[in-house]
Amino acid sequence: MGNPAEKWILTPVRSVGRIPLDWVGNMGRMGLFLAQALFYAFAPPLKFFRVLKQIRFIGFGSVTVIVLTGAFTGMVLGFQGYYTLSRVGSTAFLGPMVALSLLRELGPVLAALMVTGRAGSAVTAELGIMRNSEQIDALEIMGLSPFRYLVVPTFLASLISVPLLTAIFNVVGILGGYLVGGRLLGVSAGTYFGEMTAYADAQDVLAGFYKSICFGGLIAWVSCFKGYTAGFGAEGVSRATTEAVVLSSVLILICDYLLTSFLF
Amino acid sequence: MITIDNLHKSFDGVEVLKGASLEVRDGDVVALIGPSGEGKSVFLKHVSGLLKPDSGRIFFNGKDLCGLRRSELVALRSRFGFLFQNGALFDSMTVYDNVAFPLREKTRLSEKQIRERVLAELEQVGLAEAEDKYPAQLSGGMAKRAALARALIRAPEIMLFDEPTTGLDPIIVHSIHELIDSTHKRLGFSGILVSHEIPEVFAFVQKVAFLHEGVIRFVGTPKEIFETDDTVVRDFIRGSLPSEALRFREQVPFQLNVNEARGGVA
Numbered sequence: 001m002g003n004p005a006e007k008w009i010l011t012p013v014r015s016v017g018r019i020p021l022d023w024v025g026n027m028g029r030m031g032l033f034l035a036q037a038l039f040y041a042f043a044p045p046l047k048f049f050r051v052l053k054q055i056r057f058i059g060f061g062s063v064t065v066i067v068l069t070g071a072f073t074g075m076v077l078g079f080q081g082y083y084t085l086s087r088v089g090s091t092a093f094l095g096p097m098v099a100l101s102l103l104r105e106l107g108p109v110l111a112a113l114m115v116t117g118r119a120g121s122a123v124t125a126e127l128g129i130m131r132n133s134e135q136i137d138a139l140e141i142m143g144l145s146p147f148r149y150l151v152v153p154t155f156l157a158s159l160i161s162v163p164l165l166t167a168i169f170n171v172v173g174i175l176g177g178y179l180v181g182g183r184l185l186g187v188s189a190g191t192y193f194g195e196m197t198a199y200a201d202a203q204d205v206l207a208g209f210y211k212s213i214c215f216g217g218l219i220a221w222v223s224c225f226k227g228y229t230a231g232f233g234a235e236g237v238s239r240a241t242t243e244a245v246v247l248s249s250v251l252i253l254i255c256d257y258l259l260t261s262f263l264f
Numbered sequence: 265m266i267t268i269d270n271l272h273k274s275f276d277g278v279e280v281l282k283g284a285s286l287e288v289r290d291g292d293v294v295a296l297i298g299p300s301g302e303g304k305s306v307f308l309k310h311v312s313g314l315l316k317p318d319s320g321r322i323f324f325n326g327k328d329l330c331g332l333r334r335s336e337l338v339a340l341r342s343r344f345g346f347l348f349q350n351g352a353l354f355d356s357m358t359v360y361d362n363v364a365f366p367l368r369e370k371t372r373l374s375e376k377q378i379r380e381r382v383l384a385e386l387e388q389v390g391l392a393e394a395e396d397k398y399p400a401q402l403s404g405g406m407a408k409r410a411a412l413a414r415a416l417i418r419a420p421e422i423m424l425f426d427e428p429t430t431g432l433d434p435i436i437v438h439s440i441h442e443l444i445d446s447t448h449k450r451l452g453f454s455g456i457l458v459s460h461e462i463p464e465v466f467a468f469v470q471k472v473a474f475l476h477e478g479v480i481r482f483v484g485t486p487k488e489i490f491e492t493d494d495t496v497v498r499d500f501i502r503g504s505l506p507s508e509a510l511r512f513r514e515q516v517p518f519q520l521n522v523n524e525a526r527g528g529v530a
Contacts, residue, residue, distance in 0.1 A: 133350060133352060133355070134348045134349070134350065134352035135352050135353075135354055135355070137309075137314050137346075137348065137352065138346070138348060138352040138353075138354070140313075140314060140341070141312055141314065141341060141344055141345075141346040142341065142342075142365075142366050142369065142370065143338040143339070143341035143342045143344075143370060144369055144370070
């Protein structure tokens with residue numbers, strides 16, 4: 001590329017081309033990472049205590065933030081739903097409206113976003129620091145698979161924790177909706193919960209359940225991958241953490257749209 | 265016997281290793297020396313299988329490391345010990361758990377047997393009192409000794425040391441060297457020791473290899489390296505500026521004091 005004219009033309013073209021190439025390369029690496037994680041998930045032995053430890057961290061550790069966000073989401077839904085429904089004289093449907101919104105959409109999505117922010121980022125930072133301080137290399141040198149010790153337990157814990165946290169989010173959200181709609185605005189408990197059970201069925205619960213499982217897998221996949229492949233130093237780890245949170249959040253929303261449109 | 269043959273490795277188009285070759289005989293410890301940033305740690309990580317070469321081969325008793333299946337590589341690694349530059353202790357575990365970890369995961373020993381072996385190893389490295397401490401609570405020297413205990417707990421046949429004394433004071437450096445020497449005599453492992461502690465490491469290694477510009481430029485006994493005619497090697501081990509640079513500086517109008525240039529260290 002000695003010719004200056006050639007340089008002027010080729011350099012921008014190469015820069016443009018590098019973006020999709022990097023993107024495709026990263027997709028491939030993420031795909032291989034997932035394949036390896038799945039392989040070790042089904043190849044015994046399973047590190048049971050590490051799974052429990054991660055469930056404690058991802059699941060139990062996120063309960064407070066899930067309860068708080070669930071309560072306030074339900075309360076906001078109670079307010080907004082009541083004033084919207086009162087315009088058409090249908091405040092009796094507040095219960096079904098709050099329940100269906102939470103069970104099918106808001107519960108799985110918001111719970112997953114909260115877990116991404118609280119636990120996903122921490123998983124990425126922990127793996128990134130372990131990568132930088134050669135702790136992951138130390139595992140490999142001992143003849144132990146980092147996937148079996150670090151990645152698979154996080155995957156399983158996330159798959160178990162996120163649906164349970166979503167369930168907590170839904171229950172607290174429905175109660176929050178009742179607190180506002182019922183206690184403050186006067187919808188009776190019988191109407192609120194009676195109409196809810198009439199309109200929200202098991203299919204709605206299952207729809208949210210399937211979504212939350214997918215989101216749990218997504219969070220673990222992205223967080224572990226970004227941490228495992230984190231760059232050098234504090235900057236590398238902080239960039240990996242930011243990317244993990246942003247990518248997980250975006251993928252959760254895209255996945256939610258796809259699941260809603262194709263499956264339910 | 266470890267044979268490293270014509271190793272090449274590039275990172276982002278920069279060639280770090282350009283055909284490095286080395287042989288380590290059974291029971292020998294080879295000190296790998298050379299200027300910073302020349303790829304000594306990269307070389308060591310290839311020997312351990314943590315990095316794959318672009319080309320070249322690594323043989324253990326005739327077995328090609330690059331041609332091994334994953335299960336064979338895992339089996340081979342159980343014969344390895346690796347002392348990382350910063351220790352690489354698991355920071356969520358105590359010193360005791362760090363040292364016990366390889367035994368718990370790779371052997372069928374009872375917890376009582378593991379305890380006996382771990383305490384004996386910690387005693388050997390002078391950390392009997394620190395078993396309940398976490399890596400963050402250890403000094404640099406203690407962390408290195410704990411990492412050494414973890415690396416040696418399964419009596420490896422091959423030990424790789426990546427700058428085990430970097431950032432430590434001279435007394436701790438001496439004690440770590442003594443520890444490596446005594447464990448080498450006790451366990452009889454073969455090994456490669458990346459170090460900048462020249463000439464201290466020459467006191468207990470059998471061979472010295474000099475990595476320069478991506479190739480092993482010199483291999484010989486500690487005595488032979490002092491007698492070599494290779495000016496680059498000679499300048500390096502005497503801590504002088506490279507001969508070429510020195511000649512250039514002698515031609516400039518003002519006289520450059522070499523000791524001043526090196527921060528006043530004689």
